[in-house]
Amino acid sequence: xxxxxxxxxxxxxxxxxQGETIKDAIHTLGHDEVTAVKVGKFFDVTIDAxxxxxxxxxxxxADQLLVNFNMETYHYxxxxxxx
Amino acid sequence: xxxxxxPEEIKEQKPYLDWSLSEDEYNxxxxxxxxxxxxxxxxxxxxxMWSEHCSYKKSKPVLRLFPNKNDRxxxxxxxxxxxxxxxxxxxxxxxxxxxxxxxTVEPYQGAATGVGGILRDIxxxxxxxxxxxxxxxxxxxxxxxxxMKVDGTVRGIGDYGNCMGIPTIxxxxxxxxxxxxxxxxxAMSVGLMDQKDIQQGKAAGVGNAVMYVxxxxxxxxxxxxxxxSADFSDENATQRSAVQVGNPFMEKLLLEACLxxxxxxxxxxxxxxxMGAAGIVSSSAEMAAEGKSGMDLDLDLVPQRETGMxxxxxxxxxxxxxxxxxxxxxxxxxxxxxxDFYDLDAVTIGRITAGHQYVLRHxxxxxxxxxxxxxxxxVLEEESTEHKPVRITVAEQEPVWRPKIxxxxxxxxxxxxxxxIADKSSFYQQYDSQVRTSTVVGPxxxxxxxxxxxxxxxxxxxxxxxxxxxxxxxEVGGQMALVEAAANIVSSGAEPLAITDCLNYGDPNDPxxxxxxxxxVKGMAAACRIxxxxxxxxxxxxxxxxxxxxxxxxxxxxxxxLVKNIDRVVPSFVQQAGDQVYLVGATRxxxxxxxxxxxxxxxxxxxxxxxxxxxxxxxxxxxxxxxxNGHVASCHDLSEGxxxxxxAETLFKTDRGMNLDLRNLTGAQLFSETPGRxxxxxxxxxxxxxxxxxxxxAQLVGTVTNAxxxxxxxxxxxxxxxxxxxxxxxxxxxxxxxxxxx
Numbered sequence: 001x002x003x004x005x006x007x008x009x010x011x012x013x014x015x016x017x018q019g020e021t022i023k024d025a026i027h028t029l030g031h032d033e034v035t036a037v038k039v040g041k042f043f044d045v046t047i048d049a050x051x052x053x054x055x056x057x058x059x060x061x062a063d064q065l066l067v068n069f070n071m072e073t074y075h076y077x078x079x080x081x082x083x
Numbered sequence: 084x085x086x087x088x089x090p091e092e093i094k095e096q097k098p099y100l101d102w103s104l105s106e107d108e109y110n111x112x113x114x115x116x117x118x119x120x121x122x123x124x125x126x127x128x129x130x131x132m133w134s135e136h137c138s139y140k141k142s143k144p145v146l147r148l149f150p151n152k153n154d155r156x157x158x159x160x161x162x163x164x165x166x167x168x169x170x171x172x173x174x175x176x177x178x179x180x181x182x183x184x185x186x187t188v189e190p191y192q193g194a195a196t197g198v199g200g201i202l203r204d205i206x207x208x209x210x211x212x213x214x215x216x217x218x219x220x221x222x223x224x225x226x227x228x229x230x231m232k233v234d235g236t237v238r239g240i241g242d243y244g245n246c247m248g249i250p251t252i253x254x255x256x257x258x259x260x261x262x263x264x265x266x267x268x269x270a271m272s273v274g275l276m277d278q279k280d281i282q283q284g285k286a287a288g289v290g291n292a293v294m295y296v297x298x299x300x301x302x303x304x305x306x307x308x309x310x311x312s313a314d315f316s317d318e319n320a321t322q323r324s325a326v327q328v329g330n331p332f333m334e335k336l337l338l339e340a341c342l343x344x345x346x347x348x349x350x351x352x353x354x355x356x357x358m359g360a361a362g363i364v365s366s367s368a369e370m371a372a373e374g375k376s377g378m379d380l381d382l383d384l385v386p387q388r389e390t391g392m393x394x395x396x397x398x399x400x401x402x403x404x405x406x407x408x409x410x411x412x413x414x415x416x417x418x419x420x421x422x423d424f425y426d427l428d429a430v431t432i433g434r435i436t437a438g439h440q441y442v443l444r445h446x447x448x449x450x451x452x453x454x455x456x457x458x459x460x461x462v463l464e465e466e467s468t469e470h471k472p473v474r475i476t477v478a479e480q481e482p483v484w485r486p487k488i489x490x491x492x493x494x495x496x497x498x499x500x501x502x503x504i505a506d507k508s509s510f511y512q513q514y515d516s517q518v519r520t521s522t523v524v525g526p527x528x529x530x531x532x533x534x535x536x537x538x539x540x541x542x543x544x545x546x547x548x549x550x551x552x553x554x555x556x557x558e559v560g561g562q563m564a565l566v567e568a569a570a571n572i573v574s575s576g577a578e579p580l581a582i583t584d585c586l587n588y589g590d591p592n593d594p595x596x597x598x599x600x601x602x603x604v605k606g607m608a609a610a611c612r613i614x615x616x617x618x619x620x621x622x623x624x625x626x627x628x629x630x631x632x633x634x635x636x637x638x639x640x641x642x643x644x645l646v647k648n649i650d651r652v653v654p655s656f657v658q659q660a661g662d663q664v665y666l667v668g669a670t671r672x673x674x675x676x677x678x679x680x681x682x683x684x685x686x687x688x689x690x691x692x693x694x695x696x697x698x699x700x701x702x703x704x705x706x707x708x709x710x711x712n713g714h715v716a717s718c719h720d721l722s723e724g725x726x727x728x729x730x731a732e733t734l735f736k737t738d739r740g741m742n743l744d745l746r747n748l749t750g751a752q753l754f755s756e757t758p759g760r761x762x763x764x765x766x767x768x769x770x771x772x773x774x775x776x777x778x779x780x781a782q783l784v785g786t787v788t789n790a791x792x793x794x795x796x797x798x799x800x801x802x803x804x805x806x807x808x809x810x811x812x813x814x815x816x817x818x819x820x821x822x823x824x825x
Contacts, residue, residue, distance in 0.1 A: 013302035013389060015402065017330040024426075070189040070326050 002047045002054045003079040006062060009040035014071045044079075054078065087393065090120035102130035108463055116457040124443065124450045127395040128458060131361040132368060135625055138462040141591045142623045145601050148608040149618040155580060156617055162284055163204040163357055164274070165619025167581050169645055173535065174278045175542055176210035179218075179271035179583045179641040181624035186268035189326040190235030194268050195243040196329040196403055201272040202247065203357035206338050207406060209282040209345045210274030213519065214533055215244050217254040217270050218546040218585070218639045222263025224502050224820040229258075232266055233510075233821070240270070241513040246331035247338070250522055251514035252531030254546050258502040261550070264629025269585040271641040273544055275535065280345055284356035286367070286409035286435055287374030291353055293367065293433040294415065296422050297337045297405035299388035300363075303327045304401030333404045336425040341406060344421050351417055353409040364398040364458070366407040367433075368441060372459040374409070380433030382445040394445035409435065467591060469598035475690070478555065484674055484689050488750035491797060492804055494679070495727045496812055498754065501678055504724045505816035528655045529574035529720055532646060541646030543577035548587075549723075550635030551676040556691035557599045560676075561606025561638060563691070566699055566758045568642035569614050570720035573703045574761060576653040576710045577644030579614055584621035584640055589633025591625045599636040600625075607638060613700050616642065653710050655719040655732070657739050657764050660789040662716050664741055665773070665781040666726065668702055668760030670752055678723045679754040699759030702780040706761065709776035714769040721760040727753040729762050730793060734806045735813065740792040743785030749798045 010016050016038055023037040043066060047057050058076050067074045088098065099109050104126070112129055113120050121129060135141050151159040157174055158166035164178035182197025198215060205212045217240055222229040233256075244251045249272075286293060304327035344352060354374065356366045363385070371378040382397045392400075410418050415431050422429035436442070441458065443451035454461075488494050498504055511526035523541060524532035530545040547568040553560030565582070572579045586604070589596045611618060627634045646652055657664075674680050675689030709715050721729045726748070734740060745753070764787055765773045774781065785795070793809070795802040 014326075015298075015301055015303055015328040015330070015388070017328065017333070020330075021332075068189070071192070071328065 002050055004045045004047060004054060004058055004076055005079055006043045006045060006058060006066060006074055006076040007040055008042070008067055008072050008074045009038065010071060011073050087123035090122050093123060093126050094120055099126050099130055102127065103134055104130040108133060111463055112457070116461055117453060122450065124394045124398065125453055127399060128364050128451065131364060131399055132458040133462050135623065136360050137365050139623055140462050141465050141467060141625060142586065142600065143464055145604045148604050150608060150611050151617045151619060153615055153617050156619055157278065157281065159617070159619050160621065163207040165581065165583060166208060166281060167619060167643070168278070169540065171538060172278050174276050174281070175580070175643055176205055176208045176274040176276055177271065177583055177641065177643055178204050178620035179269050179546070179585050179639065180204070180622045181267065181269050181585045181587060183265065183267050183587060183624050183627055185326055186236055187266050190232045191239040192326055192328050194236040194239030196327050197268055197270040198240055198243040199329045199331065199334050199403055200357070200359055201270045202249065202334065202338070203359070203406065205272045205274035206341055207282065207284065207355050207357045208274065208276070209280040210276035211342060212249050212272050212274045213521065214273045214531065214544060215249055215251045215270065216531065216544055216546045216641060217251065218267070218548055219254070219256045220262045220267035220550065220637060221258050223258050223260055224817070226263060229263060230821055236266065236268055237510045237513055243329055243331045245515045247335050248518050250516045250518050251511070252516050252522055252525050252533065253544055254526065255548070256507050256510060259550065259635065261634045264632070265627045265634055267587050267627070267634065267637060269546065269587070269639045271546055271583060273542065273643060282345055282355050283373065284370050285354035285373040286370035286378060287376050288353055288411065289435055289437050290412045291435045292410045292412060292415045292431045293378060293380060293435065294408040294410050294418060294429055295385055295405065295432045296340070296408060296429040297427055298330065298333050298402055299386040299428065300397055300400045300402045300405070301388045302392060302396055302400060305396055305399050327401050327403050329403045336427055337404050337406065340422050340425040340427055344418060348417070351411055351414040353411060355406060355408050358405040358407055360401065362398060362400050362402070363407065368455055368458040370407065370409060371441060371455045377436035377438040377440045377455065378433060379436045379442040380444070382443055384430055384432045386428040386430055394443060394450040398443065467597040468594045469601055470594045471598055472595040475556070478688060478690050481689070484680060485672060486674055486679060486683055486751045488754070489800070491727065491750035491753050491800055492802055494754065495731065495804065496809065497682060498678055498724045498728055499731060499809055499813040500816040501682055502817060502820065504678055504728055506814045507817065509818045509821065523649065523652055524575060529571040530577065530644070532575050532577070532652050534649050539649055541577070541649040541652060543572050543575045543644040543646055544642065545571040546639055546641045547571060548637050548639035550637035551687050552691045553599065553603050553638060554635040555676045555687060555689060557602035557636060558606035559691045559693050561603035562610040562696055563758045564638050564640045565607050565610035565614065565616070567722055568640040569616065569703060570759060570761065572642050572644035573707050574653065574655060574718045574720045576651050577646045578707060579616045579642055579644045581619045582611065582616050582640050582642045584618055584638055586621070586623045587627055587634065587637040587639065588625050589628045596633055603636055603638050607640070610696055613696050647711060651711060651713060653715050653718045656717055656735065656737050657733050657787045658716045659766065660739060660787050662764040662766055662787040663770055663783060664743060664785045664787060665763045665765060666760065666784050667706060667763050667777060667781045668699070669757065670726065670748060670755055670760065671757045672752065673755045673757045677725070677754065677756040694758055702759065705776050705778070705780065706763070709773050712772065714765060714773040714776065715763055716766050717764045719762050721762065723756065725754040725756050726762070731806070731809045731813070733762055734793060735810045738791055740788045740790045740806055741785055741794065742788050743795040745784055745795050745797050747798065750800050753797065
């Protein structure tokens with residue numbers, strides 16, 4: 001078993017209205033030192049595989065479902081490999 | 084962006100070919116217009132401005148066929164949107180625009196920014212947008228990708244319009260396999276204004292400021308204009324970065340700021356234009372050309388939300404929610420204060436100059452120095468070759484297809500479940516159609532109707548396009564597109580005023596496709612003249628292809644009509660039991676391209692026959708006269724599925740039924756799609772006046788009853804159907820298909 005965290009974020013050049021709005025809200029709290037906010041999401045996925053097979057699974061899941069490649073990109077971390 | 088290519092490298096490596104600029108055009112620009120090689124930025128600007136999307140270089144010769152003037156037209160094509168006089172010093176402003184390519188790639192954002200873009204065109208004229216409409220064409224719903232596209236597109240339209248607080252009050256959605264790889268998303272916006280507030284996209288007056296207002300510029304949507312002018316193929320995945328993300332809340336602020344400036348401080352403002360396709364370059368160059376001015380812009384001053392953007396990227400970015408203003412010298416700070424209040428950037432990025440040069444500076448260097456007209460007016464119009472498609476010549480030789488309908492009841496049940504005919508409320512319920520509380524007739528009727536507050540007037544509006552008829556006979560199909568729109572407007576009791584259009588076609592370099600474009604525009608233009616509905620705005624979307632397969636030629640007509648007395652708006656469904664039912668207009672055996680043919684044979688074939696345009700127009704005039712005098716209780720126009728479907732639709736959502744004598748029609752003719760026909764109901768005491776107005780055009784066929792039952796005697800069979808059962812079939816068809824897991 002492997003626990004994987006997949007991060008999905010907007011591509012560099014894609015406008016993120018939600019992040020902009022949150023940044024403005026942070027400014028109203030007085031935290032003017034915050035200069036940028038980007039919103040993304042992550043998925044914790046438990047996969048019944050190890051090693052290269054995990055990479056393969058993640059790639060396929062991300063490509064086909066989790067990521068909208070018109071606007072988004074992703075990366076992932078292997079959190080732990082259990083027995 | 085890496086180190087830009089030198090002019091010599093551009094000449095050798097020809098990167099402009101990837102931007103859809105041809106070698107001939109490049110040579111003409113170098114040799115004739117500039118007398119030197121364009122640099123990287125200049126070449127990019129030419130590619131965008133000379134794309135079909137911005138220059139109409141292919142379609143212009145055809146577009147000249149359209150009439151665009153009459154007594155009511157205040158502003159025809161060429162500005163952000165067309166403007167039509169509706170009396171009392173008021174005007175209606177409207178335009179439609181296609182966002183087909185972005186919607187195909189990224190349905191939600193593509194459709195949303197389509198709505199956003201057309202709204203900016205309306206308020207850049209000085210009008211407040213009061214209604215949105217759409218015309219959507221998808222592949223069949225049995226495909227899961229199409230269902231995803233439908234879902235995304237509908238949510239995109241709904242979210243943007245709902246956030247802006249502008250009702251979506253009418254539209255159409257059809258399904259055909261030809262749109263599977265290239266959906267059509269045409270958005271139309273209608274605005275209201277006082278005629279005194281009308282604005283132009285003009286930049287003039289040496290020393291006046293060019294001001295950038297609205298959202299910041301990022302790298303989104305670079306080359307959207309050229310992207311829209313190239314067709315799709317499955318390998319083209321990398322092009323997909325050209326998708327912009329919209330922010331309706333920012334657009335709402337931009338709308339209010341611009342309208343405040345326009346209505347309260349007209350003396351500060353020289354001109355205003357939306358930054359649409361090809362971003363800053365198209366808006367600034369077009370404004371300078373309109374004002375016959377020169378312009379000098381410093382791109383370092385452009386508000387940017389990304390670092391390290393090149394001049395090329397800044398100029399061509401299609402970031403949303405931005406406008407360009409030309410402001411009288413000395414009022415820059417006044418304008419800035421207005422936009423400050425709305426938390427929007429407003430920055431002077433340059434000045435109007437004497438002469439006619441278009442100069443751009445970036446990082447302390449001049450990156451572009453070319454004549455304004457070279458971008459806007461010197462575009463090489465392209466001669467196109469055209470010939471009649473072989474399929475049409477072949478079809479003309481073949482015997483006419485005539486269906487044999489033994490059981491019209493079963494046929495009607497099946498037709499009502501066809502996706503193009505079935506109830507679309509699962510889509511339009513996602514749109515707020517009532518916001519602003521001026522909606523008199525919302526979606527699901529022939530046309531949407533709005534009241535004009537403070538007056539007794541109303542505006543009726545509709546979008547219509549049926550690619551099947553145009554595919555089978557472009558000229559007659561073009562006429563039918565206009566007649567269908569006019570029929571929808573007249574059905575609601577309004578007088579057609581003018582139209583906007585989106586001309587959606589395949590690759591015009593194919594002589595057969597260019598012929599379709601030419602013939603269908605010819606047909607539309609002829610119908611526009613007869614109905615006195617000039618074309619006041621519109622756009623052209625070519626290269627709608629997927630893997631070399633073109634869509635059906637699909638000209639969309641967006642029509643607006645004037646209701647003189649809002650109390651006389653005519654509903655599309657029946658009213659009282661005892662009202663007399665009339666069929667207006669003659670029925671022929673017209674099955675080519677019909678829903679019936681599609682359903683029974685799985686394809687469309689044959690030749691769509693010409694019809695009597697003048698006769699149809701005269702009938703509609705008489706019908707409108709009867710309506711304006713209050714003689715008509717309800718009216719519904721006959722379109723897909725013919726009389727059978729129309730009768731059912733007039734009974735849905737009522738408790739009524741009908742008892743009809745249709746013995747001069749066969750079961751098949753019940754589903755014929757002859758254009759220019761209506762089902763009309765008339766209260767008994769208005770019958771004499773109605774019959775006098777309509778004469779032979781109206782044929783009494785029966786009575787509205789209190790039983791929720793559709794009964795009809797045909798020449799070769801009888802109909803006896805529960806309206807409730809039919810309504811259930813009609814209502815459930817699309818939700819069932821959308822939920823399919825196949």
